[in-house]
Amino acid sequence: MHSYAAPLRDMRFVLKELAGLEQVARLPGYADASPDLVDAVLEEAAKFAATVLAPLNSSGDRAGARWDKQAVTMPPGFREAYRQFAENGWAGLALNPEYGGQGLPLLVSAAVQEMWKSANMAFSLCPMLSIGAAETIEMVASEDQKARFLPPLVSGEWTGTMNLTEPQAGSDLAAIRSRAEPQADGSYRIFGQKIFITYGEHDLAANTLHLVLARLPDAPPGVRGISLFLVPKFLVNADGSLGEHNDVICSSIEHKLGIHASPTCVMLYGDAGKGAEGYLLGEPNQGLATMFVMMNAARFAVGLEGLALSELAYQKAVAYAKSRVQGRAIEGSAEPVPIIRHPDVRRMLMLMRAQTEAMRALAYTVAAAQDAAAHDADPAERERSAAFVDLLTPVIKGWCTETANEMANLCLQVHGGAGYVEETGVAQLLRDARITTIYEGTTGIQANDLVGRKVARDGGAALLGLMHVMQQTCATLDEHGSEELARIAKPLGRAIDALAQAAEYIVNHYGSDVRGVMVGSVPFLRLFGLVAGGWMMARAAHAAQLHIDAGRDFEGDATFCPAKIVSARFYADHVLSTAMGLARTVVNGGGSALDLAEELF
Numbered sequence: 001m002h003s004y005a006a007p008l009r010d011m012r013f014v015l016k017e018l019a020g021l022e023q024v025a026r027l028p029g030y031a032d033a034s035p036d037l038v039d040a041v042l043e044e045a046a047k048f049a050a051t052v053l054a055p056l057n058s059s060g061d062r063a064g065a066r067w068d069k070q071a072v073t074m075p076p077g078f079r080e081a082y083r084q085f086a087e088n089g090w091a092g093l094a095l096n097p098e099y100g101g102q103g104l105p106l107l108v109s110a111a112v113q114e115m116w117k118s119a120n121m122a123f124s125l126c127p128m129l130s131i132g133a134a135e136t137i138e139m140v141a142s143e144d145q146k147a148r149f150l151p152p153l154v155s156g157e158w159t160g161t162m163n164l165t166e167p168q169a170g171s172d173l174a175a176i177r178s179r180a181e182p183q184a185d186g187s188y189r190i191f192g193q194k195i196f197i198t199y200g201e202h203d204l205a206a207n208t209l210h211l212v213l214a215r216l217p218d219a220p221p222g223v224r225g226i227s228l229f230l231v232p233k234f235l236v237n238a239d240g241s242l243g244e245h246n247d248v249i250c251s252s253i254e255h256k257l258g259i260h261a262s263p264t265c266v267m268l269y270g271d272a273g274k275g276a277e278g279y280l281l282g283e284p285n286q287g288l289a290t291m292f293v294m295m296n297a298a299r300f301a302v303g304l305e306g307l308a309l310s311e312l313a314y315q316k317a318v319a320y321a322k323s324r325v326q327g328r329a330i331e332g333s334a335e336p337v338p339i340i341r342h343p344d345v346r347r348m349l350m351l352m353r354a355q356t357e358a359m360r361a362l363a364y365t366v367a368a369a370q371d372a373a374a375h376d377a378d379p380a381e382r383e384r385s386a387a388f389v390d391l392l393t394p395v396i397k398g399w400c401t402e403t404a405n406e407m408a409n410l411c412l413q414v415h416g417g418a419g420y421v422e423e424t425g426v427a428q429l430l431r432d433a434r435i436t437t438i439y440e441g442t443t444g445i446q447a448n449d450l451v452g453r454k455v456a457r458d459g460g461a462a463l464l465g466l467m468h469v470m471q472q473t474c475a476t477l478d479e480h481g482s483e484e485l486a487r488i489a490k491p492l493g494r495a496i497d498a499l500a501q502a503a504e505y506i507v508n509h510y511g512s513d514v515r516g517v518m519v520g521s522v523p524f525l526r527l528f529g530l531v532a533g534g535w536m537m538a539r540a541a542h543a544a545q546l547h548i549d550a551g552r553d554f555e556g557d558a559t560f561c562p563a564k565i566v567s568a569r570f571y572a573d574h575v576l577s578t579a580m581g582l583a584r585t586v587v588n589g590g591g592s593a594l595d596l597a598e599e600l601f
Contacts, residue, residue, distance in 0.1 A: 002319040002425070004054045004312055006046035006115045009555055010357065012039070013564070015111060017543040018536065019364040024105045027375040033105050041093075041104070045112045048088065049119035052081050057120040060261030061428045065202070067253040072201040072263045078123065082204040086156025091127055095134050099150040106374075110304060110367035114360070117308030121432050122261035126159055126199045128301045132294040133160025133211055137230065140282035140290050148236060149209060159205045162294055163194040163212040163231075163267060171445060173288060174222040178214040180229055181275060189275025190214055190231055190248075193268055196439070200265030201233075201250030207242055208233040211294070212269065212278060213287050220285065228287030229278035231269065248276040258431030298440045299397040300366065306400030307359040309433045313404075313411035314352040316426060320415050321345055339414075347574075348410045354571040355407065357564075358533030359400045361540055366392045391454050391462045392532070398446035398522075399529025401436035408433040447521035450528065456510035456517075460503045463528075467503075470496050470535045477542055484565055488541050491572040492534045495579035499531045502586040516590025523589070527582040534576045541568035 015021040015038070025033040056077045063075035085091065094109035095101025116124040134153045137160075138146060152158040169175035178192025190212055194200075200210070210231040219225030235243035247270050254264040269276040282290050321340035329337050339345045369392075372385035408430040412419035419426040437443045455463055474496070477489035502524055510517050544561035547554055554560040 002316045004050060004057075004119050004315060006042070006049055006118070007311060008042055008046055009557065009560060010360065011042060011111050011114070013540070013543075013554060013560070014361050014364045015107065018361050018539055019107055019368040021105075021107060021368075024107050024368050024371045027105070027371060028377055029103065029375055030105050030371070032103070033108060038104075038108055041108060042111060044088075045090070045115050048084070048090070049115040052084060053116060053119035053123055056081055056123065056261075058425055058428065060120065060122055061258075061432075062260075064260035065253060065263035067201075067250065067263070070201070070249045070251065072203065072250060072253060072265070074202055074204060074263075075261050078261065079204055081123065082126070082156075085127065086205075091130065091156030092134075092154040095131065095154045096138060096150075099134075099138070099146070100154045101134075105368075105371045107364060107367045107371055110364055113301065113304050114308045114311070114363075117305045118312045120261075121305060121309065122259045124305075125259070125262045126202070126204060127156070128298065129162055129198055130156070130158075130160040132162060132297050132301075133209055135297060136211060136228075136290060136294045137209075137281065139293060140228070141230070145230065145279060145281070148240070149230065149232075152207070152240075153209060157205060158207040158209055159199060159202075160209045161197055161200050161211065162291070162298065163197055163200075163210050164291065164295075165196045166193060167195055171441070173213065173226065176213055176215065176226055178212065178269065180214040180216055180227060180278065180280075182216070186279075188214075188229060188278045188280060189270065190229055190278045191270035191275050193266065195266050196254070197265045197267050198439075199263060200267045201253075202263055206234075207236070210248065210267070211281070211291070213291060214269075214278075216284055223288050225285050226287045227284050228281045228290050230281050231276050231278040235277060246276050247272045247274050257434055258428065259435060295440060296393055299446070300363075300370075300393055302436055302440045303393075303396035303398075303400040304363055305436050306397075306402075306404035306433075307356065307363050309404045309429060309436070310352065310356040310359060310400075310407040313407040313426075313429055313433075314349070314356050316424075316429065317349055317352060317411045317414040320418070320424075321349060324418075345414060348414055350567070350570045351574065352407050352410055354537065354567045355403055355533065355575060357540065357567050358530075358537050358571060358575075359403065361536035362392070362529075362532050363396055363400065365536065366396055387462050388466070391450075391466065394446035394450040394454065395525060395529045395532060397440065398437070398443045398450070398525045399533075401433075402443055402526065403529070404433045404436055405430075443522055443525065447525040448518065450525050451506055451510070451518065451521040455503060455506050455524075460507045463503050464500075466532075467496055467500055470531070473535055473538050473542070477538055480542065480545065482545055484569065485538075485541060485545055488538050488565075488568050488572045491576040492531075492538050495531045495534055495576040498579040498583035499527055502527055502583040505587045513590065515594060519590040519593040520586035523582045523585045527579055527586065530575055530582075531579060534571055537568040537571045541565045544568075 060075040066073045092101035094104050097103040180188040212229045212231050213226050237243050249268050250265045251268050252266045324339045325336045326339050329341050369385040369388045376382045412426045418424050474489045474493045477485040544564040547561045
């Protein structure tokens with residue numbers, strides 16, 4: 001079975017040439033993010049991913065997390081791996097040094113997180129949620145709460161969760177019924193049931209801090225009446241030591257299609273009758289707005305899962321295609337050849353390679369923009385970067401995860417019948433990838449957000465600004481004079497025009513035919529994603545060509561830059577060619593989806 005190896009050279013190329021690591025390192029607070037330090041972090045992360053996490057991926061899938069009498073036991077090796085993870089400081093890589101974190105940019109953390117998710121997605125979900133919980137607590141908690149709860153969370157001694165969903169309240173959080181009763185000492189008693197809680201119970205850490213949405217007695221109805229509470233698994237004494245078990249239990253875990261080693265829990269608050277002791281985070285009835293910050297961070301992280309699983313799928317497919325000897329070459333050969341020699345297998349591998357490179361470039365670029373939005377000294381630049389992140393977050397989540405499912409499917413196809421057998425690990429990859437388009441907001445929800453809030457609301461202004469930047473990239477490629485770059489610029493220009501046509505339709509018809517427009521919301525998200533990916537590949541090709549022009553190899557590899565240009569050409573020829581069809585679907589597809597009478601389904 002193939003063993004994962006982090007694609008460090010491509011990661012560093014994207015960090016340095018496309019995402020602007022040098023500029024990020026100049027932001028206030030990031031002076032320590034020198035190239036040497038970042039390279040060392042990436043090298044160590046790659047070793048940890050390959051030697052500690054990846055070997056547990058398959059065994060964790062087979063063993064799964066086990067529930068018994070309200071306790072969850074993790075698969076063999078997971079506790080030891082998590083202890084090493086925390087002791088090595090990975091839990092707080094991008095978190096505030098004031099509370100024990102390393103304080104590195106999100107851009108660097110995104111690259112490291114990609115490695116965790118490729119090596120062992122089920123394991124990676126625990127620190128992903130802990131990071132989100134820590135950032136949320138730092139954003140809205142009182143100084144006393146921060147001092148009490150953040151250091152052990154940032155160090156990895158404790159973990160964190162996000163508790164939104166209830167049996168009757170999935171995507172519709174207005175239906176939340178969990179309640180919080182105020183106490184004389186300023187604390188609250190939480191009562192209710194939460195479902196689909198990732199790592200709600202486990203044996204990796206000494207304590208778990210649950211961030212729980214619930215309603216106060218006088219809360220207004222709907223989403224305006226939701227507050228956010230911190231509920232520890234074990235109560236925390238004044239000196240920081242752990243006290244008695246809180247009135248919160250895991251009543252069961254789900255038996256799932258994939259991510260078997262990640263416990264998905266049903267949590268009961270107040271099951272013993274006295275209520276789970278909790279503490280209000282932020283202002284009353286403002287919990288949903290606060291939680292959306294954590295949700296957006298989680299959505300970006302799930303987009304990284306799509307990238308990471310696509311990389312893993314590509315690596316598995318390449319390894320198999322090079323080693324599997326089957327059939328003679330189509331042009332004729334004396335002996336059977338490795339299947340990588342067959343044209344259609346080569347096409348599938350290039351689809352995986354090019355789209356994975358595009359996703360990495362776009363995700364890292366958005367991560368860099370998040371760093372600028374939080375730390376740039378110029379308010380105008382912070383605002384511009386925040387708008388870019390806001391526009392692209394649903395695309396990262398939706399496009400990267402939908403593409404990951406396609407890449408996992410292609411990986412299985414390359415393997416043929418062997419891929420359908422659990423022994424190769426491809427089936428696990430396909431099963432693990434499937435959840436990514438669903439949790440933290442389905443692709444449909446991401447598309448609704450993109451079309452309704454990010455395009456229609458401002459008349460497409462933010463998108464038009466971004467498309468102008470994309471067109472400037474086309475012009476840059478044309479001006480270079482390279483025939484190779486021109487072959488990339490022309491399809492990209494046509495794809496940008498298709499995106500503009502679809503966006504214009506949305507802006508002009510959203511107010512008069514919202515149902516018809518929203519039929520095309522997911523095709524529009526896909527269109528936006530593949531055009532943004534094409535823009536990234538064009539930028540990558542230009543950067544690679546400049547290295548070639550100057551006679552410079554990238555990190556001593558004479559093959560890297562020419563290969564990057566080939567990947568960009570393939571993307572332009574095979575992926576961007578679908579843009580016009582997607583635009584047509586957005587513009588013309590509403591009626592045929594809605595005209596059939598409901599009773600005829």
